[in-house]
Amino acid sequence: MSGHDSKYFSTTKKGEIPELKEELNSQYKKDKRKDAVKKVIAAMTVGKDVSSLFTDVVNCMQTENLELKKLVYLYLINYAKSQPDLAILAVNTFVKDSQDPNPLIRALAVRTMGCIRVDKITEYLCDPLQRCLKDDDPYVRKTAAICVAKLYDINAELVEDRGFLEALKDLISDNNPMVVANAVAALAEIQDSSTRPIFEITSHTLSKLLTALNECTEWGQVFILDSLSRYKAADAREAENIVERVTPRLQHANCAVVLSAVKIILLQMELITSTDVVRNLCKKMAPPLVTLLSAEPEIQYVALRNINLIVQKRPTILAHEIKVFFCKYNDPIYVKMEKLEIMIKLASDRNIDQVLLEFKEYATEVDVDFVRKAVRAIGRCAIKLERAAERCISVLLELIKIKVNYVVQEAIIVIKDIFRRYPNTYESIIATLCESLDTLDEPEAKASMIWIIGEYAERIDNADELLESFLETFPEEPALVQLQLLTATVKLFLKKPTEGPQQMIQAVLNNATVETDNPDLRDRAYIYWRLLSTDPEAAKDVVLAEKPVISDDSNQLDSSLLDDLLSNISTLSSVYHKPPEAFVSRVKTAPRADDEEFADTAETGYSESPSQGVDGASPSSSAGTSSNVPVKQPAAPAAPAPMPDLLGDLMGMDNSIVPVDEPTAPSGPPLPVLLPSTTGQGLQISAQLVRRDGQIFYDISFDNGTQTVLDGFMIQFNKNTFGLAAGGALQVSPLQPGTSARTLLPMVAFQNLSPGAPSSLLQVAVKNNQQPVWYFNDKIPMHAFFGEDGKMERTSFLEAWKSLPDDNEFSKEFPSSVISSVDATVEHLAASNVFFIAKRKNSNKDVLYMSAKIPRGIPFLIELTAAVGVPGVKCAVKTPNKEMVALFFEAMESLLK
Structure with missing residues (x-):
């Protein structure tokens, strides 16, 4: 609509719909009908429901007036979905218009039919579309090309059956560059939504596209x-x-x-x-x-995000242009931050003086976040450029002297990294840093300063006083600071084992074990306690070990990810710095009840009765540790001093140990070693959780490599996600030197629950009469909890799938998993109570639908997609319990190995 049409938006009459109906049916004044349609479009635009006028508006289609026809088509696109039966009335006019002498009307008819996503209309679109793809007028052909992509989105099979893809490929050789551009755009869009190759450029089409490039409009050029x-x-x-x-x-x-x-x-x-x-x-x-970079800020930002990737691959392109990345006072903060990142990447020995002057200037600005980033940038340049490190440090010291709190804190954080990068080089500045101790109030800055004091305690005369000032507030400090305080105090004690540090270490260890509920802090404290009480020399080797030198992190991206992002330059992927699959979710369709392959499982020949449970797939042979819990397995001393029984204290439970009885000597494949004999002073423990006949057991084996008889074995499990605890009386007979014993310990679930996010970590303590308590970590394979009642009927599966919202669907690729045979995989999964429901084909891949259930009635609806014999399985799952999804994927990946 033109600027004069604003009056149509200001109607406030009460009987508006009946009045519009009357005007739309006006037989004599054509202008009145056009004005009425404009009023309808205006009402539709502001959100009023004018669908009741559908028939009256469609009657206005029979007109030679192009403007009126466009308005009616616009109305149709909007309301055809809600009125599919009435929309069919317009089909004859569409078909007629697609053969109109005026090319604009032909194109308009085809474009509108493509936009109306109603099956009945789509059936009539094919013939007009085929004609328009071969139309004499290039405007019609280019419109028809885009229409093919729209039709493919509605009905892909129809497009392939009617030969539209071949017609599109023919248009790449068209003599009109805009037709070529639109054909390329349509083919590219179709390729994105298809799993098989559809649009492959050959050397012949390459020259056609390069020729068309010079004559296209700008967006045509982008497509090509x-x-x-x-x-x-x-x-x-x-x-x-x-x-x-x-x-x-x-x-x-x-x-x-x-x-x-x-x-x-x-x-x-x-x-x-x-x-x-x-x-x-x-x-x-x-x-x-x-x-x-001279465009408006939003475009600058997009350009900077792309340049950030380009300079990581080819720094020479902009090596001499660093000045254009200097920040202007009126740049928005998001542009300034991005410019800083690029300046760090382009900083070199040749331009570092200029860069440091800029950074120093930025560090005195008013925007706190920008100042912090600038101070950190100086430190990163010091780490990147060895020859410039001294200049960078002198700038940091000048900034510390300004005494601005957040500048000082940020400077201390980066100086800690500089010490790591250049050991024994710049420690003379520690005295200056210690002057700023009172101003520190941020966790990261405090932690950095404490690290410096602990690391260089022998060079700081009053290190114990400095640490003591922090220890006064130990219980209130954040975990990051507490962990650093604990380690720094141990370092001080090992370097200066005098009376002051001895009292400090007692207080810290007491605080970190008894007074805290942070498992990371408690575990680290117990390890230090055991090391210090059994072998101080071993403690020195562990705590005062040489640190690996840190390296420049200005090019953080992995080379394969960088190449992936560079191939997506000028898209959102290069702005987010993430590959497209990380944030673009393709449309997921639930399995359809009318899908022939899905509905009919008789021909597949899989047994529908649940198989007997057998051992779950073995977890990794190393002691399983979850990603967020450190390994709590201290090195064993050669000749340990007598240790107090820490079993109850460490596990946070009482000391009720489960005694054990006659072994049942289970047979089966070798178990993963969880406590090697080198750590267990000759005792080796291997174990894993298994499911037998609907019951969970801990299959555990003891190998006695010592010279003495071991007896009185006891076991305890720490609180865990599934609340697993020992549930029966099993006993290991006295174990003679050089012999082994294997037994099944019955387990109970949901008795011993730990709070927090779900984790597959299982912490175990084992004791005997001759040795200290041994602690080791195991992994809980979630498939041990898959119940025999996990089988679902097809109809129940479909209903459950549809009833769960899309937010409850997750998928993950298992790149190393291979399905060599569908039958064998189904049988193997059934043994772990993952039950087959149905399968269907999706191009060259098999899609298997399966179900599993864990206690408390939580179902997992599974979709596995893979090409037989080809590495890579995609696992999608829908479940009401989102928290368990990560553990579920872990279990499925181990089952499919």
């Missing part, structure tokens, strides 16, 4: 360039040819065209062997990238 970026040149010569044809696009006014051209050049440069050509291309790419 993005498609060309998927083409891998056969050799260096072809790569040079592509780059030569694409380079002129670098001068384009549209930033999207520039970035798409940069993407192709970067990808093809990988194949170009001539260093002169590469150097020349780097020179050509710098000016257009710099020009992007």
